[in-house]
Amino acid sequence: xxxxSFQGELGAYSEEASINFFGNVVELMPLPYLxxxxxxxxxGKAEFAVVPIENxxxxxxxxxxxxxxxxxxxxxxxxxxxxRHCFMANPGVKMDDIREVWSHPQALSQCRKYxxxxxxxPVPYYDTAGSAKAIAEGKVMNAGAIASCRAARHYGLNVLAxxxxxxxxxxxxxxxxxxxxxEISNREKTSIIFSVRHxxxxxxxxxxxxxxxxxxxxxxxxxxxxxxxxxxFFFVDFMGREDDNDVRNAIDELKKEVSFIKVLGSYPAVxx
Amino acid sequence: xxxxSFQGELGAYSEEASINFFGNVVELMPLPYLxxxxxxxxxGKAEFAVVPIENxxxxxxxxxxxxxxxxxxxxxxxxxxxxRHCFMANPGVKMDDIREVWSHPQALSQCRKYxxxxxxxPVPYYDTAGSAKAIAEGKVMNAGAIASCRAARHYGLNVLAxxxxxxxxxxxxxxxxxxxxxEISNREKTSIIFSVRHxxxxxxxxxxxxxxxxxxxxxxxxxxxxxxxxxxFFFVDFMGREDDNDVRNAIDELKKEVSFIKVLGSYPAVxx
Numbered sequence: 001x002x003x004x005s006f007q008g009e010l011g012a013y014s015e016e017a018s019i020n021f022f023g024n025v026v027e028l029m030p031l032p033y034l035x036x037x038x039x040x041x042x043x044g045k046a047e048f049a050v051v052p053i054e055n056x057x058x059x060x061x062x063x064x065x066x067x068x069x070x071x072x073x074x075x076x077x078x079x080x081x082x083x084r085h086c087f088m089a090n091p092g093v094k095m096d097d098i099r100e101v102w103s104h105p106q107a108l109s110q111c112r113k114y115x116x117x118x119x120x121x122p123v124p125y126y127d128t129a130g131s132a133k134a135i136a137e138g139k140v141m142n143a144g145a146i147a148s149c150r151a152a153r154h155y156g157l158n159v160l161a162x163x164x165x166x167x168x169x170x171x172x173x174x175x176x177x178x179x180x181x182x183e184i185s186n187r188e189k190t191s192i193i194f195s196v197r198h199x200x201x202x203x204x205x206x207x208x209x210x211x212x213x214x215x216x217x218x219x220x221x222x223x224x225x226x227x228x229x230x231x232x233f234f235f236v237d238f239m240g241r242e243d244d245n246d247v248r249n250a251i252d253e254l255k256k257e258v259s260f261i262k263v264l265g266s267y268p269a270v271x272x
Numbered sequence: 273x274x275x276x277s278f279q280g281e282l283g284a285y286s287e288e289a290s291i292n293f294f295g296n297v298v299e300l301m302p303l304p305y306l307x308x309x310x311x312x313x314x315x316g317k318a319e320f321a322v323v324p325i326e327n328x329x330x331x332x333x334x335x336x337x338x339x340x341x342x343x344x345x346x347x348x349x350x351x352x353x354x355x356r357h358c359f360m361a362n363p364g365v366k367m368d369d370i371r372e373v374w375s376h377p378q379a380l381s382q383c384r385k386y387x388x389x390x391x392x393x394p395v396p397y398y399d400t401a402g403s404a405k406a407i408a409e410g411k412v413m414n415a416g417a418i419a420s421c422r423a424a425r426h427y428g429l430n431v432l433a434x435x436x437x438x439x440x441x442x443x444x445x446x447x448x449x450x451x452x453x454x455e456i457s458n459r460e461k462t463s464i465i466f467s468v469r470h471x472x473x474x475x476x477x478x479x480x481x482x483x484x485x486x487x488x489x490x491x492x493x494x495x496x497x498x499x500x501x502x503x504x505f506f507f508v509d510f511m512g513r514e515d516d517n518d519v520r521n522a523i524d525e526l527k528k529e530v531s532f533i534k535v536l537g538s539y540p541a542v543x544x
Contacts, residue, residue: 054496211473211477224328227441
């Protein structure tokens with residue numbers, strides 16, 4: 001059985017993304033920190049890991065980008081999950097008994113209208129699934145949790161309301177990291193990291209390598225290098241495969257302009 | 273006296289940046305939320321505000337970028353602050369009495385080596401200056417706070433150690449927002465926001481407008497639009513002034529490629 005690690009408690013949205021990608025026959029390894037998740041793939045304790053990289057409302061997951069810089073892993077796929085928040089409480093608890101709602105601050109802010117309509121006090125928690133677990137294990141009877149419906153099933157909670165998020169445009173893109181090579185598909189995407197020298201026009205000349213070869217960028221993201229002030233790593237996703245001719249030419253030209261480059265992998269594209 | 277608002281408690285790093293930029297003769301308005309700070313300038317309760325936009329270790333401040341999209345204000349300047357963390361406690365408290373260190377999670381993680389060397393338990397707090405205030409007002413005798421030395425003076429705490437951050441490369445760039453026009457200098461920077469249609473090559477053609485006119489980008493940052501999945505606002509800083517010929521030409525060409533554009537302002541450049 002394939003071993004897949006993710007960050008968070010059982011019932012986390014990352015677990016849902018893992019099952020959507022790999023199917024139900026997987027051995028799931030929930031780990032407390034994202035850095036542990038990367039390590040579990042590097043040292044072979046897990047074959048793959050599923051980690052969030054961006055959300056349509058919150059933006060990029062900085063920690064994932066930072067870990068990709070130093071990690072000895074490849075991206076072998078991506079998965080897009082529509083985030084549907086559920087409100088849950090212990091069996092026997094009625095709506096009228098509930099005074100507080102526990103969840104991760106992002107989930108609380110994404111369900112603000114619902115929380116205001118039922119007049120509960122929001123209580124920030126480190127994790128969505130963790131808040132469900134705490135309410136179940138602590139037999140808390142005056143609070144509910146916001147998490148995935150999967151978390152409710154895991155911890156034996158009753159779902160009192162489903163799809164309570166304010167905006168339907170709530171998607172998280174996950175990447176699947178591993179040591180192997182991705183499946184081949186007829187529509188692929190490649191992810192790279194590079195940094196440029198801190199000289200005028202350097203970023204433009206780097207991006208020109210893609211345009212001159214007809215390679216279409218789908219995403220650009222920057223993170224500070226942490227070594228020199230105002231120097232950045234750039235993360236670029238583009239359509240195509242590492243060994244396509246146009247992609248190979250673009251990367252060859254890019255190499256002349258950059259001070260660091262790393263190809264994270266080519267994999268079947270889900271989003272664009 | 274000029275009224276300047278910032279987010280946080282008195283003694284926050286934003287206060288230090290405000291005084292570095294405006295000098296000591298200012299009326300400081302600390303406000304609890306960044307959105308209130310923007311509003312205070314829009315409704316004229318403050319003439320200016322000083323808000324953090326990026327840190328060399330943590331990266332961009334997403335909330336500031338998101339607020340700039342809808343805000344009716346201009347950027348009129350920038351200020352770079354070297355972040356020096358101090359460890360402080362109530363008068364009479366000795367190192368041996370202290371068991372815990374309270375601070376914002378980012379400050380705790382930036383001082384990890386120091387905290388481990390004196391074997392204290394890190395306790396996350398919503399704000400650096402707020403942790404100093406809580407220790408002072410609560411007369412807490414078994415905990416210290418990590419904040420600016422300015423916060424220690426504000427709340428009557430003793431500084432037990434100075435410059436305790438792991439990395440000396442810890443700078444925060446602040447922008448100064450207001451309703452007026454910036455001073456003119458011989459080295460200026462302009463900040464803009466734009467979004468492109470979700471079609472192949474759109475981002476590249478937008479950036480080409482800068483290169484074709486010899487305009488040097490110094491920063492590019494993306495944030496999700498929150499309206500359509502995988503569509504982004506791009507924030508670009510470049511050298512030059514809005515009414516320079518080359519900048520005007522670049523913006524004119526850019527306008528043909530974008531679905532939204534907003535010039536945030538031209539102002540004297542401090543960093544590049």
